[in-house]
Amino acid sequence: MAKKNEEFVAHIASREEDFSQWYTDVILKTDMVDYSDVRGCMVIKPYGYGVWELIQHEMDCRFKATGHKNAYFPLFIPESLLLKEAEHVEGFAPEVAWVTHGGSEKLAERLAVRPTSETIIGSMYSKWIQSYRDLPVLMNQWANVVRWEKSTRPFLRTSEFLWQEGHTAHATFEEAQEETMRMLGVYREFAENVLAIPVIVGQKSEKEKFAGAKATYTMEALMQDGKALQMGTSHNLADNFAKGYDITYLSKEGKLEYCFTTSWGTSTRMIGGLIMVHGDDRGLVLPPKVAPAQLVILPIAMHKEGVLEKARELFAELCAAGIRVEMDTSDQTAGWKFNQWEMKGVPIRLEIGPKDIANNQVVMVRRDSLEKISAPMENLPETVKRLLDEVQQGLFDKALNMRESRTMDAVDFDQFKEGVSNGFVRAMWCGERACEDSIKEQTGATTRCKPFDQKAISDKCVCCGKPAKELYYFARAY
């Protein structure tokens, strides 16, 4: 007799009871990652990397469409180069890893393992940019970076992580600002349409902004445990780095001017976000657009005549239609496979057995709703594509719903405290660092961003009661 599904589910911690444990169980048991022996560094296994590859592909298409080209810059940054932008160095110094030896020789100048590449890219831009005709420079790099964090969690904060960092140079502040906002828009569209994660976009406070930036903009998502996750940032660096790295051009008028630069980045952290936004007690739930397998075919009673043949036929037909399909012909019972593939988050499961063949139909089950659907074998690829779109949209709607139900306005501190224990809080803030620090100390919540769609819900700061004009999002964050 088959084990009850409830018993199986108990193998993964309940996400209501212990979200952290649930998260760890899911990523390990679905074969996304493994822990390595290197402090704070994870191994991304093929299933997890498959998600990353799809993210890369979708983002690259968007970067190309906005005129950017990919390039690659060195992993090592000479110390002297890193030191040229003071605020930047101060922000990153505590978490830089250093190379001090080459072979057995001690290096004359130690090398930083890049924590981000503004410095080395800035030094190259300085060589490449001479004239207004060379502008704008629009590049992106897919790379790994290292930040020696004090505490780490797979995907969310690791010592080494994979990311994309865009770096652009422009003639004017306004152009740089336009680029900064354009790429934030690309991120937002990507998060919502590809990852099915609704995000709040806005500007970071002075305290939370990137070291060395004039302004940092962010997209923030809410996880199912009510904590916020920064999913991507876009920085207007103004002429700060241009001055540090001597990035200048000769204008039409023949004057030597500093460039205005931007940078923007997203990382493998987004995968952690995906998991924490969409997952349920049965494991992962992947949006079809980033699911390494969009549909898994499970032949039922494989030994019966014709089953495997028919399953292979469907497999070929769906593959040919451009759907990412897996077929599980392993020697396991059907129930075991159902649970296994559910845990892995495959959007659609397709069952094909003797009864279906007799009826010229298949049975499909949606991962998001667990709804069982019988469908004729004719035009199966079209049916599947429609279903995948529905799942994609369904996940976004569900996530939006979750976020809305965990977002509230607060006009006094009691409301505020209650709100941040549950999710996002919108509140007025005077803008003083003292209030920001006090809120962090008392509630654990930080400013997430000043949203672009502002409204005055009160005229007083939620913390100190002094006049306040700006609405901010607050939350406890990863």
Next chain:
RNA sequence: CGGGGCGUAGCGCAGCUUGGUAGCGCGUUUGGUUCGGGACCAAAAGGUCGCAGGUUCAAAUCCUGUCGCCCCGACCA
């Protein structure tokens, strides 16, 4: 960096208090019966007990150090 927990077969764990032949469940392999929500029988393989020192006739077990992981806090572009 502070407080707590952990490290024993691929995975999950017991054994440690009180030192004396390395254990259990799941998985794996082989054969057979099964197959629409985690099947069953039989046989088999699999381990320098995280690492390094120390105490001892003898260490998974006691002591010291170290590395890594988890939770909480601090820190965190």
